[in-house]
Amino acid sequence: xxxxxxxxxxxxxxxxxxxxxxxxxxxxxxxxxxxxxxxxxxxxxxxxxxxxxxxxxxxxxxxxxxxxxxxx
Amino acid sequence: xxxxxxxxxxxxxxxxxxxxxxxxxxxxxxxxxxxxxxxxxxxxxxxxxxxxxxxxxxxxxxxxxxxxxxxxxxxxxxxxxxxxxxxxxxxxxxxxxxxxxxxxxxxxxxxxxxxxxxxxxxxxxxxxxxxxxxxxxxxxxxxxxxxxxxxxxxxxxxxxxxxxxxxxxxxxxxxxxxxxxxxxxxxxxxxxxxxxxxxxxxxxxxxxxxxxxxxxxxxxxxxxxxxxxxxxxxxxxxxxxxxxxxxxxxxxxxxxxxxxxxxxxxxxxxxxxxxxxxxxxxxxxxxxxxxxxxxxxxxxxxxxxxxxxxxxxxxxxxxxxxxxxxxxxxxxxxxxxxxxxxxxxxxxxxxxxxxxxxxxxxxxxxxxxxxxxxxxxxxxxxxxxxxxxxxxxxxxxxxxxxxxxxxxxxxxxxxxxxxxxxxxxxxxxxxxxxxxxxxxxxxxxxxxxxxxxxxxxxxxxxxxxxxxxxxxxxxxxxxxxxxxxxxxxxxxxxxxxxxxxxxxxxxxxxxxxxxxxxxxxxxxxxxxxxxxxxxxxxxxxxxxxxxxxxxxxxxxxxxxxxxxxxxxxxxxxxxxxxxxxxxxxxxxxxxxxxxxxxxxxxxxxxxxxxxxxxxxxxxxxxxxxxxxxxxxxxxxxxxxxxxxxxxxxxxxxxxxxxxxxxxxxxxxxxxxxxxxxxxxxxxxxxxxxxxxxxxxxxxxxxxxxxxxxxxxxxxxxxxxxxxxxxxxxxxxxxxxxxxxxxxxxxxxxxxxxxxxxxxxxxxxxxxxxxxxxxxxxxxxxxxxxxxxxxxxxxxxx
Numbered sequence: 001x002x003x004x005x006x007x008x009x010x011x012x013x014x015x016x017x018x019x020x021x022x023x024x025x026x027x028x029x030x031x032x033x034x035x036x037x038x039x040x041x042x043x044x045x046x047x048x049x050x051x052x053x054x055x056x057x058x059x060x061x062x063x064x065x066x067x068x069x070x071x072x
Numbered sequence: 073x074x075x076x077x078x079x080x081x082x083x084x085x086x087x088x089x090x091x092x093x094x095x096x097x098x099x100x101x102x103x104x105x106x107x108x109x110x111x112x113x114x115x116x117x118x119x120x121x122x123x124x125x126x127x128x129x130x131x132x133x134x135x136x137x138x139x140x141x142x143x144x145x146x147x148x149x150x151x152x153x154x155x156x157x158x159x160x161x162x163x164x165x166x167x168x169x170x171x172x173x174x175x176x177x178x179x180x181x182x183x184x185x186x187x188x189x190x191x192x193x194x195x196x197x198x199x200x201x202x203x204x205x206x207x208x209x210x211x212x213x214x215x216x217x218x219x220x221x222x223x224x225x226x227x228x229x230x231x232x233x234x235x236x237x238x239x240x241x242x243x244x245x246x247x248x249x250x251x252x253x254x255x256x257x258x259x260x261x262x263x264x265x266x267x268x269x270x271x272x273x274x275x276x277x278x279x280x281x282x283x284x285x286x287x288x289x290x291x292x293x294x295x296x297x298x299x300x301x302x303x304x305x306x307x308x309x310x311x312x313x314x315x316x317x318x319x320x321x322x323x324x325x326x327x328x329x330x331x332x333x334x335x336x337x338x339x340x341x342x343x344x345x346x347x348x349x350x351x352x353x354x355x356x357x358x359x360x361x362x363x364x365x366x367x368x369x370x371x372x373x374x375x376x377x378x379x380x381x382x383x384x385x386x387x388x389x390x391x392x393x394x395x396x397x398x399x400x401x402x403x404x405x406x407x408x409x410x411x412x413x414x415x416x417x418x419x420x421x422x423x424x425x426x427x428x429x430x431x432x433x434x435x436x437x438x439x440x441x442x443x444x445x446x447x448x449x450x451x452x453x454x455x456x457x458x459x460x461x462x463x464x465x466x467x468x469x470x471x472x473x474x475x476x477x478x479x480x481x482x483x484x485x486x487x488x489x490x491x492x493x494x495x496x497x498x499x500x501x502x503x504x505x506x507x508x509x510x511x512x513x514x515x516x517x518x519x520x521x522x523x524x525x526x527x528x529x530x531x532x533x534x535x536x537x538x539x540x541x542x543x544x545x546x547x548x549x550x551x552x553x554x555x556x557x558x559x560x561x562x563x564x565x566x567x568x569x570x571x572x573x574x575x576x577x578x579x580x581x582x583x584x585x586x587x588x589x590x591x592x593x594x595x596x597x598x599x600x601x602x603x604x605x606x607x608x609x610x611x612x613x614x615x616x617x618x619x620x621x622x623x624x625x626x627x628x629x630x631x632x633x634x635x636x637x638x639x640x641x642x643x644x645x646x647x648x649x650x651x652x653x654x655x656x657x658x659x660x661x662x663x664x665x666x667x668x669x670x671x672x673x674x675x676x677x678x679x680x681x682x683x684x685x686x687x688x689x690x691x692x693x694x695x696x697x698x699x700x701x702x703x704x705x706x707x708x709x710x711x712x713x714x715x716x717x718x719x720x721x722x723x724x725x726x727x728x729x730x731x732x733x734x735x736x737x738x739x740x741x742x743x744x745x746x747x748x749x750x751x752x753x754x755x756x757x758x759x760x761x762x763x764x765x766x767x768x769x770x771x772x773x774x775x776x777x778x779x780x781x782x783x784x785x786x787x788x789x790x791x792x793x794x795x796x797x798x799x800x801x802x803x804x805x806x807x808x809x810x811x812x813x814x815x816x817x818x819x820x821x822x823x824x825x826x827x828x829x830x831x832x833x834x835x836x837x838x839x840x841x842x843x844x845x846x847x848x849x850x851x852x853x854x855x856x857x858x859x860x861x862x863x864x865x866x867x868x869x
Binding site: 017049 | 188
């Protein structure tokens with residue numbers, strides 16, 4: 001067995017693990033794990049209405065930002 | 073009658089008392105209002121989400137929400153984001169389930185102008201961002217109230233934000249370290265297998281490069297904290313544990329790179345990652361439990377009124393406390409806390425001075441009496457003339473003293489810190505000496521450097537750095553199981569070294585409420601009438617009698633009484649079946665023309681029916697169960713036990729005698745208690761203070777270890793280092809036991825790691841360290857320390 005196979009497998013698995021780590025770190029920074037009780041219940045509130053609400057909130061925020069950047 | 077669920081709160085009531093509204097049933101109009109509001113807003117899926125939980129029906133009394141729009145409120149609680157939006161932190165009341173969080177967030181999101189509403193389910197704290205141009209905060213509060221919850225503001229202090237940020241930072245660093253270390257473990261398996269069974273150099277190099285790749289973020293990202301610590305240590309001319317960790321791991325890292333590049337020998341990347349990861353976890357445990365003095369002061373600040381009402385001619389105006397001048401007339405209503413010292417000019421009523429004296433008995437104030445700031449009016453509407461301004465009033469003096477006491481709190485140096493200083497410098501010196509010796513004892517530079525480095529690597533700081541955190545963690549867990557909460561790990565060690573324990577009387581040694589110890593019944597009477605009479609008052613004496621009646625008389629119940637009046641500082645008078653009944657102190661009896669002999673240091677409750685004395689109850693604040701036994705244990709473990717109290721000499725000495733305390737200091741002010749502890753410090757004592765009230769605050773802050781009772785005042789718990797959840801003195805002795813056992817364990821752990829090093833370091837200096845020994849030594853010393861710490865469970869059953 002050529003040693004490059006080992007190198008490739010090591011590289012690939014570390015890369016995949018790295019993606020998972022990056023996702024986890026993004027979650028921490030994002031505050032998704034700040035509230036352990038809410039996090040565990042989040043799955044119950046995960047339907048279309050929630051998605052709409054989140055989109056709505058984002059629109060509101062963007063509207064605010066646009067208004068702020070408007071040169072007077 | 074069948075029970076029916078209210079369609080909003082899901083509490084069950086019988087059908088005939090419910091409000092019928094079409095197919096729906098409601099227990100009250102509040103629930104009905106909320107139900108229809110949610111339906112109109114399209115939020116009725118809340119009910120399917122909440123499942124079996126029941127809600128508390130909405131209450132109607134709220135302070136005006138316009139209070140939330142005042143400039144004073146704005147200045148204190150509202151922050152402005154950089155986009156010009158306003159942000160406030162609120163605590164939401166009435167959250168029972170995840171659906172409640174959902175409902176609040178949804179309802180707020182639906183409002184025009186609310187940009188973000190984030191509610192934390194665990195602590196019910198909400199952060200709301202809104203656009204001040206389209207909605208007012210009062211509107212947001214009204215919405216929260218309309219859907220059946222209430223909100224009040226809290227100061228999201230800078231410290232809290234900073235602590236959260238620091239914790240998150242540690243989480244990130246630990247995530248990286250754990251990920252990399254765990255992955256390196258399986259690469260290390262391949263390497264060790266190769267070491268024993270043979271491995272080609274190119275495969276070895278591939279494995280080394282992979283480890284190099286993984287170790288780099290661990291050392292420089294996760295280990296950054298240690299580089300920083302070592303740098304600050306050096307700037308203060310101190311050789312710290314951080315420095316040893318940093319030099320050890322950095323040198324091992326550089327050495328391993330050298331090995332990898334020149335393809336000879338064994339690399340130590342796995343050890344680098346392991347040291348950093350383990351020590352990082354240990355450090356995190358310390359950070360997690362570190363207490364912030366500034367936070368405490370914040371909480372106390374909240375108990376100080378910000379505004380007072382002053383009388384100007386005919387009008388009452390609220391002004392900032394700092395604007396009040398000497399001679400202003402201040403109005404204080406029932407339930408309000410005074411912020412400024414003064415003298416009563418009109419009105420009378422009772423004040424709760426337990427904040428300052430610790431004694432729960434209300435004090436009756438009338439014309440000419442002094443009002444002390446920090447005391448609360450129970451039922452009095454009083455006008456008083458200020459005799460001092462805010463800065464010189466008792467309350468702000470107390471806060472200043474507390475601030476000083478907390479800043480000057482002596483810190484007892486921890487054994488591990490002291491040891492690690494010597495350890496670090498010794499190891500660094502030995503490594504350098506080894507290098508030079510090998511170089512001059514003719515060896516190549518290469519070989520000498522390797523042996524020198526191996527000394528540092530083998531003197532694995534891991535075990536030493538883990539010795540304290542692991543042992544304290546086990547101690548903390550053990551305490552928590554018994555209802556003893558140590559707020560920070562370092563305190564276990566300090567407590568183990570304590571030589572003196574100071575106890576407050578009321579609420580700490582005694583139960584803090586009077587109990588009937590002796591009852592004399594002169595004539596038979598209807599106990600139900602007395603029961604009704606005493607249950608009409610919240611005075612501790614009445615409570616004590618009430619509790620006694622319920623304990624001794626079977627089936628005693630309230631009947632109807634007419635014209636029940638509470639006479640401040642005297643007792644209660646009422647009329648039952650046309651006969652006047654009166655219960656109270658000797659003063660009341662004298663005024664009714666009943667002769668009583670009132671010579672006793674106990675509190676006495678007299679009961680008269682139709683001007684005839686029928687019963688006398690003697691009440692006393694009794695010591696807690698097993699207090700004597702606990703104090704005996706404390707004394708036997710060579711602690712000096714002292715009792716301090718604000719109460720008078722006779723009462724203090726009697727309690728002291730009952731529980732077996734020889735040293736008593738009575739009639740002390742809060743400052744006096746603190747002064748006593750300060751003088752004990754000067755005599756070289758390490759003082760543990762246990763108390764429960766605001767009057768003990770200064771003393772608690774001055775002591776090395778402050779212990780608060782779980783049902784004590786919030787501030788006392790905040791100031792303290794240890795909280796005893798079940799309020800008993802038995803827990804106090806257990807706390808001492810656990811801390812001493814844990815401290816013993818820390819010493820053992822340090823001993824183990826030192827012995828370990830004294831065996832392995834000479835080997836390394838002689839150049840005998842082959843990779844196998846290094847690897848075993850690294851993990852085995854850590855395992856020993858961890859394993860030894862686990863023994864505390866058997867040691868302390």
